[in-house]
Amino acid sequence: MAVLSTRLSRWSLPMFVCALVNFLAAQGLMLAGMSWPTQPVSAPGTLAAVHLLVIGWLLLLMFGALFQFVPVITSRPLVSQSMALAALIALEIGLLGMVGGFFGIGTGSRALAMALPAGGAAVYLGVLIACWNIGVPLLRSRPLSLPGRMVLTGLAFLLLTVTLGLAFALALAVPALAPYLAPLLGGVGEHALAGLGGWFTLTAMGVSYKLLPMFMLAPEDRGITGDGVHILATVGFALAIGAGLARVWSAAEPLAVAQSSGYAAIALAVGIYLWDVVRIYRTRKRAVIELHNKAAVAAFGLLGLGTAVAIGFVMAGHLGAGAPVIVFLIVFGWLGGLGLTQLYKIVPFLTWLHRYGRSLGRGAVPRVQELVHERRSYPWFALYFLGVLLGATSVLSGHAAGLRPCVVLVTVATFGIVVEYWRAWRAHYVPLRPSEPAAPLLRPNQRG
Protein backbone atom coordinates (compact mmCIF):
# COMPACT_ATOMS: atom_id res chain seq x y z
CA MET A 1 0.00 0.00 0.00
CA ALA A 2 1.31 3.41 -0.94
CA VAL A 3 2.37 5.73 1.86
CA LEU A 4 0.15 8.80 1.69
CA SER A 5 0.72 12.34 2.86
CA THR A 6 -0.85 13.18 6.19
CA ARG A 7 -2.48 16.13 4.41
CA LEU A 8 -4.51 13.75 2.32
CA SER A 9 -7.95 12.74 3.55
CA ARG A 10 -7.94 8.95 3.30
CA TRP A 11 -11.68 8.46 3.40
CA SER A 12 -12.86 11.22 1.09
CA LEU A 13 -12.79 9.12 -2.07
CA PRO A 14 -14.69 6.17 -0.48
CA MET A 15 -17.22 8.73 0.79
CA PHE A 16 -17.65 10.12 -2.71
CA VAL A 17 -18.18 6.61 -4.09
CA CYS A 18 -20.90 5.89 -1.49
CA ALA A 19 -22.44 9.29 -2.16
CA LEU A 20 -22.68 8.69 -5.90
CA VAL A 21 -24.19 5.22 -5.40
CA ASN A 22 -26.84 6.74 -3.10
CA PHE A 23 -27.51 9.52 -5.64
CA LEU A 24 -28.15 7.00 -8.39
CA ALA A 25 -30.28 4.88 -6.01
CA ALA A 26 -32.50 7.89 -5.25
CA GLN A 27 -32.87 8.62 -8.94
CA GLY A 28 -33.76 4.94 -9.40
CA LEU A 29 -36.64 5.30 -6.90
CA MET A 30 -37.92 8.34 -8.81
CA LEU A 31 -37.69 6.53 -12.14
CA ALA A 32 -39.36 3.41 -10.73
CA GLY A 33 -42.38 5.49 -9.75
CA MET A 34 -41.87 4.80 -6.03
CA SER A 35 -41.30 8.47 -5.19
CA TRP A 36 -42.46 11.99 -6.04
CA PRO A 37 -43.60 13.05 -8.65
CA THR A 38 -45.46 9.72 -9.16
CA GLN A 39 -46.19 9.38 -5.42
CA PRO A 40 -47.31 12.08 -2.94
CA VAL A 41 -44.59 14.11 -1.24
CA SER A 42 -45.35 12.39 2.09
CA ALA A 43 -45.25 8.85 0.63
CA PRO A 44 -42.71 6.45 2.17
CA GLY A 45 -40.90 6.14 -1.17
CA THR A 46 -40.58 9.93 -1.45
CA LEU A 47 -39.23 10.20 2.11
CA ALA A 48 -36.78 7.38 1.34
CA ALA A 49 -35.64 9.09 -1.88
CA VAL A 50 -35.33 12.48 -0.20
CA HIS A 51 -33.13 11.07 2.57
CA LEU A 52 -31.05 9.08 0.08
CA LEU A 53 -30.47 12.41 -1.62
CA VAL A 54 -29.74 14.61 1.37
CA ILE A 55 -27.96 12.15 3.68
CA GLY A 56 -26.73 9.55 1.21
CA TRP A 57 -25.62 11.92 -1.54
CA LEU A 58 -25.21 15.48 -0.30
CA LEU A 59 -24.15 14.86 3.31
CA LEU A 60 -21.51 12.26 2.41
CA LEU A 61 -20.33 14.46 -0.45
CA MET A 62 -20.05 17.49 1.81
CA PHE A 63 -18.26 15.61 4.61
CA GLY A 64 -15.90 13.97 2.10
CA ALA A 65 -15.06 17.40 0.72
CA LEU A 66 -14.76 19.03 4.16
CA PHE A 67 -12.42 16.31 5.46
CA GLN A 68 -10.04 17.41 2.70
CA PHE A 69 -10.96 21.10 2.68
CA VAL A 70 -10.93 22.06 6.38
CA PRO A 71 -7.18 21.30 6.82
CA VAL A 72 -6.58 23.55 3.79
CA ILE A 73 -8.38 26.57 5.27
CA THR A 74 -7.16 26.04 8.84
CA SER A 75 -3.65 24.66 8.16
CA ARG A 76 -4.51 22.18 10.91
CA PRO A 77 -5.08 18.44 10.59
CA LEU A 78 -8.38 16.70 11.28
CA VAL A 79 -8.75 15.21 14.76
CA SER A 80 -8.22 11.79 13.18
CA GLN A 81 -8.57 9.95 9.89
CA SER A 82 -10.25 7.07 11.71
CA MET A 83 -13.09 9.33 12.79
CA ALA A 84 -13.83 10.01 9.12
CA LEU A 85 -14.23 6.25 8.56
CA ALA A 86 -16.38 5.90 11.68
CA ALA A 87 -18.63 8.71 10.46
CA LEU A 88 -18.95 7.10 7.04
CA ILE A 89 -19.94 3.72 8.52
CA ALA A 90 -22.46 5.24 10.98
CA LEU A 91 -24.02 7.42 8.27
CA GLU A 92 -24.34 4.59 5.72
CA ILE A 93 -25.78 2.11 8.23
CA GLY A 94 -28.09 4.78 9.63
CA LEU A 95 -29.28 5.74 6.17
CA LEU A 96 -30.10 2.12 5.31
CA GLY A 97 -32.06 1.87 8.56
CA MET A 98 -33.97 5.05 7.81
CA VAL A 99 -34.85 3.97 4.27
CA GLY A 100 -36.05 0.60 5.62
CA GLY A 101 -37.98 2.43 8.35
CA PHE A 102 -39.82 4.66 5.89
CA PHE A 103 -40.95 1.64 3.89
CA GLY A 104 -41.78 -0.12 7.19
CA ILE A 105 -44.14 2.69 8.18
CA GLY A 106 -45.71 2.45 4.74
CA THR A 107 -46.35 -1.28 5.08
CA GLY A 108 -47.47 -1.06 8.72
CA SER A 109 -44.60 -3.21 9.95
CA ARG A 110 -43.83 -2.10 13.53
CA ALA A 111 -40.50 -3.90 13.60
CA LEU A 112 -39.35 -2.33 10.33
CA ALA A 113 -40.69 1.05 11.39
CA MET A 114 -38.41 0.97 14.42
CA ALA A 115 -35.51 0.94 11.98
CA LEU A 116 -36.36 4.62 11.34
CA PRO A 117 -35.40 6.01 14.76
CA ALA A 118 -32.60 3.44 15.08
CA GLY A 119 -31.21 4.52 11.73
CA GLY A 120 -31.78 8.15 12.66
CA ALA A 121 -29.78 7.64 15.85
CA ALA A 122 -26.91 6.12 13.84
CA VAL A 123 -27.02 9.09 11.44
CA TYR A 124 -26.99 11.41 14.46
CA LEU A 125 -23.92 9.62 15.80
CA GLY A 126 -22.20 9.85 12.41
CA VAL A 127 -22.93 13.56 12.22
CA LEU A 128 -21.57 14.15 15.74
CA ILE A 129 -18.36 12.28 14.90
CA ALA A 130 -17.89 14.20 11.65
CA CYS A 131 -18.71 17.54 13.33
CA TRP A 132 -16.10 16.85 16.00
CA ASN A 133 -13.51 15.89 13.39
CA ILE A 134 -14.12 19.06 11.38
CA GLY A 135 -15.15 21.40 14.19
CA VAL A 136 -12.06 21.05 16.38
CA PRO A 137 -9.54 22.31 13.77
CA LEU A 138 -11.99 25.08 12.85
CA LEU A 139 -12.43 26.19 16.47
CA ARG A 140 -8.68 26.09 17.10
CA SER A 141 -7.83 28.13 14.01
CA ARG A 142 -7.10 31.81 14.74
CA PRO A 143 -8.02 33.95 12.93
CA LEU A 144 -10.70 31.87 11.24
CA SER A 145 -11.22 32.85 7.61
CA LEU A 146 -14.65 33.65 6.14
CA PRO A 147 -15.02 30.17 4.57
CA GLY A 148 -14.18 28.62 7.95
CA ARG A 149 -16.72 30.77 9.78
CA MET A 150 -19.39 29.87 7.24
CA VAL A 151 -18.64 26.15 7.57
CA LEU A 152 -18.79 26.44 11.37
CA THR A 153 -22.19 28.18 11.18
CA GLY A 154 -23.32 25.50 8.77
CA LEU A 155 -22.38 22.78 11.27
CA ALA A 156 -24.63 24.43 13.89
CA PHE A 157 -27.57 24.29 11.46
CA LEU A 158 -26.69 20.67 10.68
CA LEU A 159 -26.95 19.75 14.36
CA LEU A 160 -30.35 21.47 14.51
CA THR A 161 -31.45 19.59 11.39
CA VAL A 162 -30.54 16.13 12.66
CA THR A 163 -32.00 16.87 16.10
CA LEU A 164 -35.34 17.77 14.51
CA GLY A 165 -35.05 14.75 12.22
CA LEU A 166 -34.51 12.35 15.10
CA ALA A 167 -37.53 13.82 16.92
CA PHE A 168 -39.63 13.28 13.77
CA ALA A 169 -38.42 9.69 13.49
CA LEU A 170 -39.42 8.99 17.11
CA ALA A 171 -42.80 10.67 16.61
CA LEU A 172 -43.52 8.55 13.53
CA ALA A 173 -42.26 5.19 14.78
CA VAL A 174 -42.92 5.17 18.55
CA PRO A 175 -46.65 5.64 19.32
CA ALA A 176 -45.96 6.23 23.02
CA LEU A 177 -43.95 9.34 22.16
CA ALA A 178 -46.34 10.64 19.50
CA PRO A 179 -48.45 12.79 21.88
CA TYR A 180 -45.35 14.71 22.93
CA LEU A 181 -43.52 14.91 19.62
CA ALA A 182 -46.28 14.84 17.00
CA PRO A 183 -46.82 18.64 17.02
CA LEU A 184 -43.20 18.99 15.89
CA LEU A 185 -44.14 17.28 12.63
CA GLY A 186 -45.67 20.60 11.66
CA GLY A 187 -42.10 21.83 11.39
CA VAL A 188 -41.03 19.57 8.51
CA GLY A 189 -40.53 22.64 6.33
CA GLU A 190 -38.19 24.16 8.93
CA HIS A 191 -36.30 20.83 9.12
CA ALA A 192 -35.78 21.04 5.35
CA LEU A 193 -34.84 24.73 5.48
CA ALA A 194 -32.28 24.12 8.23
CA GLY A 195 -30.75 21.25 6.26
CA LEU A 196 -30.83 22.54 2.69
CA GLY A 197 -30.35 26.19 3.60
CA GLY A 198 -28.58 26.69 6.91
CA TRP A 199 -26.31 23.69 6.51
CA PHE A 200 -25.77 22.79 2.86
CA THR A 201 -26.19 26.16 1.18
CA LEU A 202 -24.28 28.19 3.75
CA THR A 203 -21.46 25.64 3.78
CA ALA A 204 -21.34 25.37 -0.01
CA MET A 205 -21.16 29.17 -0.20
CA GLY A 206 -18.27 29.19 2.29
CA VAL A 207 -16.36 26.45 0.47
CA SER A 208 -16.90 28.17 -2.88
CA TYR A 209 -15.50 31.42 -1.47
CA LYS A 210 -12.18 29.59 -1.07
CA LEU A 211 -12.18 27.22 -4.03
CA LEU A 212 -13.41 29.54 -6.80
CA PRO A 213 -10.68 32.16 -6.31
CA MET A 214 -8.09 29.43 -5.70
CA PHE A 215 -8.80 27.57 -8.95
CA MET A 216 -9.37 30.67 -11.07
CA LEU A 217 -6.60 32.81 -9.52
CA ALA A 218 -9.01 35.53 -8.46
CA PRO A 219 -8.73 37.82 -5.40
CA GLU A 220 -9.75 35.83 -2.30
CA ASP A 221 -10.69 38.68 0.02
CA ARG A 222 -14.47 39.13 -0.22
CA GLY A 223 -14.55 42.13 2.10
CA ILE A 224 -17.91 43.45 3.20
CA THR A 225 -19.93 41.39 0.72
CA GLY A 226 -18.63 38.09 2.08
CA ASP A 227 -19.35 39.09 5.68
CA GLY A 228 -22.72 40.45 4.56
CA VAL A 229 -23.68 37.13 2.96
CA HIS A 230 -22.62 35.23 6.08
CA ILE A 231 -24.46 37.46 8.54
CA LEU A 232 -27.60 37.91 6.45
CA ALA A 233 -27.88 34.20 5.70
CA THR A 234 -27.25 33.20 9.32
CA VAL A 235 -29.80 35.67 10.69
CA GLY A 236 -32.25 34.88 7.90
CA PHE A 237 -32.17 31.12 8.37
CA ALA A 238 -32.27 31.44 12.17
CA LEU A 239 -35.28 33.78 12.02
CA ALA A 240 -37.18 31.78 9.41
CA ILE A 241 -36.56 28.46 11.15
CA GLY A 242 -37.10 29.75 14.70
CA ALA A 243 -40.29 31.64 13.88
CA GLY A 244 -41.54 28.79 11.69
CA LEU A 245 -41.11 26.28 14.51
CA ALA A 246 -42.75 28.63 17.01
CA ARG A 247 -45.74 28.98 14.66
CA VAL A 248 -46.39 25.27 15.11
CA TRP A 249 -47.65 26.16 18.59
CA SER A 250 -48.68 29.78 18.24
CA ALA A 251 -50.51 31.80 15.58
CA ALA A 252 -49.14 35.11 16.89
CA GLU A 253 -48.77 37.67 14.09
CA PRO A 254 -45.24 38.80 15.07
CA LEU A 255 -44.04 35.27 14.35
CA ALA A 256 -45.33 35.48 10.78
CA VAL A 257 -43.57 38.82 10.36
CA ALA A 258 -40.34 37.36 11.76
CA GLN A 259 -40.60 34.37 9.43
CA SER A 260 -41.15 36.62 6.39
CA SER A 261 -38.24 38.83 7.46
CA GLY A 262 -36.10 35.70 7.65
CA TYR A 263 -37.09 34.71 4.10
CA ALA A 264 -36.27 38.23 2.88
CA ALA A 265 -32.82 38.14 4.54
CA ILE A 266 -32.11 34.74 2.95
CA ALA A 267 -33.13 36.01 -0.49
CA LEU A 268 -30.93 39.08 -0.05
CA ALA A 269 -27.99 36.92 1.06
CA VAL A 270 -28.37 34.68 -1.99
CA GLY A 271 -28.56 37.73 -4.25
CA ILE A 272 -25.39 39.27 -2.83
CA TYR A 273 -23.63 35.89 -2.97
CA LEU A 274 -24.47 35.40 -6.64
CA TRP A 275 -23.30 38.94 -7.41
CA ASP A 276 -20.07 38.11 -5.56
CA VAL A 277 -19.65 34.91 -7.60
CA VAL A 278 -20.00 36.95 -10.80
CA ARG A 279 -17.30 39.31 -9.47
CA ILE A 280 -14.98 36.34 -8.80
CA TYR A 281 -15.44 35.05 -12.35
CA ARG A 282 -14.94 38.54 -13.81
CA THR A 283 -11.83 39.39 -11.79
CA ARG A 284 -10.13 36.03 -12.32
CA LYS A 285 -6.58 36.13 -13.60
CA ARG A 286 -6.81 32.73 -15.27
CA ALA A 287 -8.17 33.49 -18.73
CA VAL A 288 -9.07 29.92 -19.67
CA ILE A 289 -10.98 28.15 -16.91
CA GLU A 290 -11.49 24.43 -16.49
CA LEU A 291 -14.72 22.53 -17.04
CA HIS A 292 -15.60 22.24 -13.34
CA ASN A 293 -15.69 26.02 -13.08
CA LYS A 294 -17.48 26.48 -16.40
CA ALA A 295 -20.18 23.94 -15.55
CA ALA A 296 -20.60 25.32 -12.02
CA VAL A 297 -22.09 28.46 -13.58
CA ALA A 298 -25.25 26.41 -14.28
CA ALA A 299 -25.44 25.40 -10.59
CA PHE A 300 -25.18 29.04 -9.52
CA GLY A 301 -27.88 29.90 -12.04
CA LEU A 302 -30.18 27.22 -10.62
CA LEU A 303 -29.58 28.56 -7.09
CA GLY A 304 -30.84 31.89 -8.40
CA LEU A 305 -33.79 30.26 -10.14
CA GLY A 306 -34.69 28.17 -7.06
CA THR A 307 -34.59 31.29 -4.89
CA ALA A 308 -36.69 33.26 -7.38
CA VAL A 309 -39.28 30.46 -7.50
CA ALA A 310 -39.33 30.36 -3.68
CA ILE A 311 -39.86 34.13 -3.51
CA GLY A 312 -42.74 33.79 -5.97
CA PHE A 313 -44.48 31.10 -3.91
CA VAL A 314 -43.90 32.99 -0.63
CA MET A 315 -45.40 36.16 -2.09
CA ALA A 316 -48.36 34.17 -3.40
CA GLY A 317 -48.81 32.64 0.05
CA HIS A 318 -48.40 29.09 -1.26
CA LEU A 319 -44.89 28.12 -0.20
CA GLY A 320 -46.08 24.62 0.73
CA ALA A 321 -47.38 24.02 -2.78
CA GLY A 322 -44.09 25.09 -4.32
CA ALA A 323 -41.90 23.17 -1.88
CA PRO A 324 -41.36 20.06 -4.09
CA VAL A 325 -40.09 21.98 -7.11
CA ILE A 326 -38.01 24.34 -4.94
CA VAL A 327 -36.41 21.33 -3.21
CA PHE A 328 -35.83 19.71 -6.63
CA LEU A 329 -34.07 22.84 -7.94
CA ILE A 330 -31.92 23.21 -4.82
CA VAL A 331 -31.06 19.51 -4.38
CA PHE A 332 -30.49 18.56 -8.02
CA GLY A 333 -29.65 21.95 -9.54
CA TRP A 334 -27.72 23.97 -6.99
CA LEU A 335 -26.22 21.53 -4.47
CA GLY A 336 -26.13 18.41 -6.63
CA GLY A 337 -24.93 20.35 -9.67
CA LEU A 338 -22.22 22.13 -7.71
CA GLY A 339 -21.20 18.80 -6.15
CA LEU A 340 -20.93 16.97 -9.48
CA THR A 341 -18.95 19.80 -11.08
CA GLN A 342 -16.51 20.17 -8.19
CA LEU A 343 -15.97 16.41 -7.98
CA TYR A 344 -14.75 16.70 -11.57
CA LYS A 345 -11.78 18.61 -10.09
CA ILE A 346 -11.49 16.91 -6.70
CA VAL A 347 -11.44 13.30 -7.98
CA PRO A 348 -8.59 13.85 -10.50
CA PHE A 349 -6.68 15.92 -7.93
CA LEU A 350 -6.89 13.22 -5.25
CA THR A 351 -6.14 10.61 -7.92
CA TRP A 352 -3.02 12.50 -8.92
CA LEU A 353 -1.83 12.67 -5.31
CA HIS A 354 -2.46 8.93 -4.82
CA ARG A 355 -0.92 7.79 -8.10
CA TYR A 356 1.73 10.30 -9.04
CA GLY A 357 2.49 12.40 -5.96
CA ARG A 358 5.42 10.25 -4.93
CA SER A 359 6.92 10.30 -8.42
CA LEU A 360 7.22 14.09 -8.44
CA GLY A 361 10.87 15.06 -8.83
CA ARG A 362 11.86 11.54 -9.87
CA GLY A 363 10.53 11.55 -13.40
CA ALA A 364 7.84 12.84 -15.71
CA VAL A 365 4.34 13.05 -14.21
CA PRO A 366 1.12 14.15 -15.90
CA ARG A 367 -0.75 17.29 -14.94
CA VAL A 368 -4.03 16.87 -13.03
CA GLN A 369 -5.87 18.17 -16.09
CA GLU A 370 -4.43 15.37 -18.20
CA LEU A 371 -6.41 12.87 -16.12
CA VAL A 372 -9.68 14.16 -17.55
CA HIS A 373 -11.09 14.65 -21.03
CA GLU A 374 -13.14 17.82 -20.89
CA ARG A 375 -14.60 17.60 -24.41
CA ARG A 376 -15.98 14.15 -23.67
CA SER A 377 -17.35 15.19 -20.28
CA TYR A 378 -18.91 18.50 -21.28
CA PRO A 379 -22.04 16.93 -22.91
CA TRP A 380 -22.83 14.98 -19.73
CA PHE A 381 -22.85 18.15 -17.62
CA ALA A 382 -24.93 19.94 -20.26
CA LEU A 383 -27.41 17.04 -20.30
CA TYR A 384 -27.58 16.97 -16.49
CA PHE A 385 -28.42 20.65 -16.13
CA LEU A 386 -30.78 20.55 -19.10
CA GLY A 387 -32.66 17.66 -17.45
CA VAL A 388 -32.95 19.58 -14.16
CA LEU A 389 -34.14 22.74 -15.90
CA LEU A 390 -36.68 20.93 -18.08
CA GLY A 391 -37.93 18.94 -15.08
CA ALA A 392 -38.46 22.05 -12.97
CA THR A 393 -40.12 23.84 -15.88
CA SER A 394 -42.46 20.91 -16.38
CA VAL A 395 -43.54 20.91 -12.71
CA LEU A 396 -43.90 24.70 -12.63
CA SER A 397 -46.13 24.60 -15.70
CA GLY A 398 -48.44 22.15 -13.95
CA HIS A 399 -47.19 18.93 -15.58
CA ALA A 400 -45.54 17.12 -12.70
CA ALA A 401 -45.68 13.86 -14.67
CA GLY A 402 -43.32 15.43 -17.18
CA LEU A 403 -40.59 15.39 -14.55
CA ARG A 404 -40.02 11.65 -14.85
CA PRO A 405 -38.62 11.67 -18.41
CA CYS A 406 -36.42 14.57 -17.36
CA VAL A 407 -35.07 12.48 -14.48
CA VAL A 408 -34.12 9.91 -17.14
CA LEU A 409 -31.90 12.59 -18.71
CA VAL A 410 -30.49 13.47 -15.28
CA THR A 411 -29.75 9.81 -14.49
CA VAL A 412 -28.10 9.11 -17.84
CA ALA A 413 -26.00 12.26 -17.41
CA THR A 414 -25.06 11.37 -13.82
CA PHE A 415 -23.98 7.93 -14.97
CA GLY A 416 -21.91 9.47 -17.78
CA ILE A 417 -20.22 11.85 -15.33
CA VAL A 418 -19.51 8.97 -12.93
CA VAL A 419 -17.85 7.05 -15.78
CA GLU A 420 -15.61 10.06 -16.38
CA TYR A 421 -14.68 10.13 -12.67
CA TRP A 422 -13.84 6.44 -12.94
CA ARG A 423 -11.70 7.06 -16.01
CA ALA A 424 -9.83 9.80 -14.14
CA TRP A 425 -9.25 7.44 -11.21
CA ARG A 426 -8.04 4.69 -13.54
CA ALA A 427 -5.80 7.20 -15.37
CA HIS A 428 -7.60 6.16 -18.54
CA TYR A 429 -6.44 9.18 -20.53
CA VAL A 430 -2.75 8.96 -19.61
CA PRO A 431 -0.36 6.01 -19.77
CA LEU A 432 -0.06 4.24 -16.42
CA ARG A 433 3.34 4.55 -14.84
CA PRO A 434 4.93 2.06 -12.50
CA SER A 435 4.68 3.16 -8.89
CA GLU A 436 7.89 4.32 -7.26
CA PRO A 437 9.37 2.57 -4.25
CA ALA A 438 8.15 4.03 -0.98
CA ALA A 439 10.28 6.78 0.53
CA PRO A 440 9.51 9.11 3.42
CA LEU A 441 7.83 12.37 2.53
CA LEU A 442 9.38 15.62 3.70
CA ARG A 443 7.64 17.83 6.20
CA PRO A 444 7.91 21.64 6.25
CA ASN A 445 11.32 23.00 7.24
CA GLN A 446 12.71 19.49 7.53
CA ARG A 447 16.34 19.15 6.70
CA GLY A 448 16.85 16.89 3.72
Place this chain on the structure above:
Amino acid sequence: MVAERSLDRESVLDALHEVIDPELGYNIVDLGLIYALEVAAGVIRITMTMTTPGCPAQDYIMSGVYERSKSVPGINDVQIKLVWLPAWSPRLMTPAAKAHFGIQV
Protein backbone atom coordinates in the same frame (compact mmCIF):
# COMPACT_ATOMS: atom_id res chain seq x y z
CA MET B 1 34.71 30.26 -7.56
CA VAL B 2 31.85 32.73 -8.02
CA ALA B 3 31.22 31.49 -11.57
CA GLU B 4 31.14 27.89 -10.30
CA ARG B 5 28.53 28.73 -7.64
CA SER B 6 26.41 30.57 -10.19
CA LEU B 7 26.60 27.62 -12.52
CA ASP B 8 25.48 25.27 -9.73
CA ARG B 9 22.54 27.52 -8.90
CA GLU B 10 21.43 27.59 -12.52
CA SER B 11 21.76 23.81 -12.72
CA VAL B 12 19.49 23.38 -9.73
CA LEU B 13 16.95 25.87 -11.05
CA ASP B 14 16.98 24.08 -14.39
CA ALA B 15 16.34 20.81 -12.59
CA LEU B 16 13.50 22.30 -10.55
CA HIS B 17 11.74 23.28 -13.77
CA GLU B 18 10.81 19.58 -13.91
CA VAL B 19 8.84 19.81 -10.64
CA ILE B 20 5.27 20.93 -11.24
CA ASP B 21 2.44 22.22 -9.10
CA PRO B 22 -0.04 19.47 -9.99
CA GLU B 23 -3.14 21.66 -9.76
CA LEU B 24 -1.87 24.47 -11.94
CA GLY B 25 0.11 22.03 -14.07
CA TYR B 26 3.09 24.34 -14.39
CA ASN B 27 6.63 24.22 -13.05
CA ILE B 28 7.20 25.68 -9.59
CA VAL B 29 10.11 27.90 -10.66
CA ASP B 30 8.14 29.89 -13.23
CA LEU B 31 5.13 29.96 -10.89
CA GLY B 32 7.34 31.88 -8.46
CA LEU B 33 7.18 29.36 -5.61
CA ILE B 34 10.97 29.40 -5.12
CA TYR B 35 11.74 32.51 -3.07
CA ALA B 36 15.46 31.93 -2.57
CA LEU B 37 18.03 29.37 -3.59
CA GLU B 38 21.64 29.27 -2.40
CA VAL B 39 24.28 26.76 -3.31
CA ALA B 40 27.45 26.50 -1.26
CA ALA B 41 29.91 23.66 -0.89
CA GLY B 42 27.52 21.12 -2.36
CA VAL B 43 24.68 22.14 -0.05
CA ILE B 44 21.45 23.69 -1.42
CA ARG B 45 19.34 25.92 0.78
CA ILE B 46 15.90 26.55 -0.71
CA THR B 47 13.27 28.92 0.64
CA MET B 48 9.94 28.28 -0.97
CA THR B 49 6.19 28.59 -0.59
CA MET B 50 2.97 27.02 -1.87
CA THR B 51 0.15 28.63 -3.82
CA THR B 52 -2.09 28.27 -0.76
CA PRO B 53 -1.40 27.40 2.89
CA GLY B 54 -2.49 23.88 3.80
CA CYS B 55 -2.17 22.73 0.18
CA PRO B 56 -2.84 18.95 0.12
CA ALA B 57 0.02 18.52 -2.37
CA GLN B 58 2.52 20.29 -0.11
CA ASP B 59 4.39 17.21 1.12
CA TYR B 60 4.62 15.82 -2.41
CA ILE B 61 5.90 19.08 -3.91
CA MET B 62 8.52 19.41 -1.16
CA SER B 63 9.65 15.84 -1.66
CA GLY B 64 9.78 16.48 -5.40
CA VAL B 65 11.97 19.54 -4.83
CA TYR B 66 14.23 17.53 -2.54
CA GLU B 67 14.55 14.55 -4.88
CA ARG B 68 15.16 16.60 -8.02
CA SER B 69 17.68 18.92 -6.33
CA LYS B 70 19.57 16.03 -4.80
CA SER B 71 19.92 14.41 -8.21
CA VAL B 72 21.97 17.35 -9.55
CA PRO B 73 25.62 16.26 -9.86
CA GLY B 74 27.80 17.60 -7.07
CA ILE B 75 24.95 18.21 -4.62
CA ASN B 76 25.44 16.50 -1.27
CA ASP B 77 22.66 17.96 0.85
CA VAL B 78 19.35 19.79 0.36
CA GLN B 79 17.73 21.98 3.01
CA ILE B 80 14.21 23.26 2.37
CA LYS B 81 12.51 26.03 4.32
CA LEU B 82 8.80 26.50 3.73
CA VAL B 83 7.50 30.03 4.34
CA TRP B 84 4.10 31.70 4.01
CA LEU B 85 5.26 35.31 4.00
CA PRO B 86 5.22 36.99 1.63
CA ALA B 87 2.10 35.16 0.50
CA TRP B 88 2.25 33.81 -3.03
CA SER B 89 0.23 35.57 -5.69
CA PRO B 90 0.05 35.28 -9.49
CA ARG B 91 2.13 38.48 -9.66
CA LEU B 92 5.15 36.36 -8.76
CA MET B 93 4.89 34.28 -11.94
CA THR B 94 7.43 34.76 -14.71
CA PRO B 95 6.17 36.37 -17.93
CA ALA B 96 6.19 32.90 -19.53
CA ALA B 97 3.90 31.48 -16.83
CA LYS B 98 1.63 34.52 -16.98
CA ALA B 99 1.35 34.11 -20.72
CA HIS B 100 0.52 30.41 -20.26
CA PHE B 101 -2.40 31.24 -17.97
CA GLY B 102 -3.48 34.23 -20.02
CA ILE B 103 -2.66 36.66 -17.24
CA GLN B 104 -2.12 40.27 -18.26
CA VAL B 105 1.52 41.16 -17.65
